[in-house]
Amino acid sequence: MTSRRTTAALTIGILILGGGAAACKDTSSATGSSSSAASSSKTAETKAVPNFIGMGLQSAQDAAQKAGFYVLKSHDSLGRDRMQALDRNWKVCTQSVAVGKTVSTDTELDFGAVKLDETCPAKDQTAPAEAGGTMPDFKGKSVKAARAALDSGTSVTVKDAAEDRFILVESNWQVCGQTPAAGAKLSGQPITLTAVKFGESCP
Numbered sequence: 001m002t003s004r005r006t007t008a009a010l011t012i013g014i015l016i017l018g019g020g021a022a023a024c025k026d027t028s029s030a031t032g033s034s035s036s037a038a039s040s041s042k043t044a045e046t047k048a049v050p051n052f053i054g055m056g057l058q059s060a061q062d063a064a065q066k067a068g069f070y071v072l073k074s075h076d077s078l079g080r081d082r083m084q085a086l087d088r089n090w091k092v093c094t095q096s097v098a099v100g101k102t103v104s105t106d107t108e109l110d111f112g113a114v115k116l117d118e119t120c121p122a123k124d125q126t127a128p129a130e131a132g133g134t135m136p137d138f139k140g141k142s143v144k145a146a147r148a149a150l151d152s153g154t155s156v157t158v159k160d161a162a163e164d165r166f167i168l169v170e171s172n173w174q175v176c177g178q179t180p181a182a183g184a185k186l187s188g189q190p191i192t193l194t195a196v197k198f199g200e201s202c203p
Helices: 002-041 057-066 143-149
Strands: 046-048 072-076 090-095 102-104 109-115 156-160 173-179 191-197
Touching (some): 057 072, 057 090, 143 173, 143 191
Parallel strands (some): 072 109, 156 191
Antiparallel strands (some): 046 102
């Protein structure tokens, strides 16, 4: 009796294990199909780019994603290198891909934006190019953008050209003067910038 019960128990165990293995195999197969379907659903399509100009930056981003464009970035249209921390406080002036142009949905869309109470420039302003071995012309550019164009190891002194104020938020200040002058060779020497707030006139 004991021998028969043992044999029966072993047979049942093998059947259960076999069924479990089959179940595991089926689950694995189903998972593979699911991944493949998810992967194919993310395949880039070709679509016409909508018009985002004049929209609030947050609304433009939402609309772009709804249209299938998810690779998004934005920049300061006034060239001051300000961060768009609160997108609802900015509006779109330019877009990197022309309205109606048909492109892949994985194409990057870059929105040029200004704050809601500001006027869009006639032309998108860009930050100064990296200095390299020659001093750029920083006049009219923000102190923040000027600093970003210089080598990170450069010693930079910024002075208020009009009064004796502390320059805290450098994106709010525009360069009036610079030493060395634009075009001078850079070889690690310290840089001095004089600046006033945007909206003020250089002395």
